[in-house]
Amino acid sequence: MVPSPLQPRTLSPAWRFALIGALASLPITVVVNRQPDSEATIGGGIMIIGAFVAGVIAASRSTDPAAAGLRAGFLGGVTGVFTLVLTVVGGAVSGTTATWPLSRVMFWTFAVGLVLCLAPIFGLVCGRAGGWVTNTVASGRLTDTNAS
Numbered sequence: 001m002v003p004s005p006l007q008p009r010t011l012s013p014a015w016r017f018a019l020i021g022a023l024a025s026l027p028i029t030v031v032v033n034r035q036p037d038s039e040a041t042i043g044g045g046i047m048i049i050g051a052f053v054a055g056v057i058a059a060s061r062s063t064d065p066a067a068a069g070l071r072a073g074f075l076g077g078v079t080g081v082f083t084l085v086l087t088v089v090g091g092a093v094s095g096t097t098a099t100w101p102l103s104r105v106m107f108w109t110f111a112v113g114l115v116l117c118l119a120p121i122f123g124l125v126c127g128r129a130g131g132w133v134t135n136t137v138a139s140g141r142l143t144d145t146n147a148s
Helices: 013-033 042-060 067-093 102-145
Strands: none
Touching: 013 042, 013 067, 042 067, 042 102, 067 102
16 A cells, blocks of 8 residues: 555654653753863763663663664764854854865864764663663562562
8 A cells, every 4th residue: 555645654763762862851961061160062962861861761662772772872963063063164154263174174074974973872872771770660660569
């Protein structure tokens, strides 16, 4: 059967939980960034805190927390790169940034690629940690209920 063009398409549960985790991490990242000597970034907050929250939600909904964390890590990496690009373009437009030599452009291209490859791995680990915490708390709750 061919899907109707009017039929809405929904996101997979892993992507949905990753987006929820990313949005939930934003206020937490702002609070962490207000601490003295904190250098928290939006992308890093999504990559670590957002992936952890996505893993918690995914584990509580019987979905793979690693998949949700991986996607949240990717969203964090993309957000970090997008923030960097906006900063550089904003500096170039305002005239505060000098033109970059080819070696600097090549370095930052390599660094952006590296960030986009490593951010999902950090997200995967944090998503698994969130799933582990959820499963540990849930199994402790079940044991306490059965003991009563």
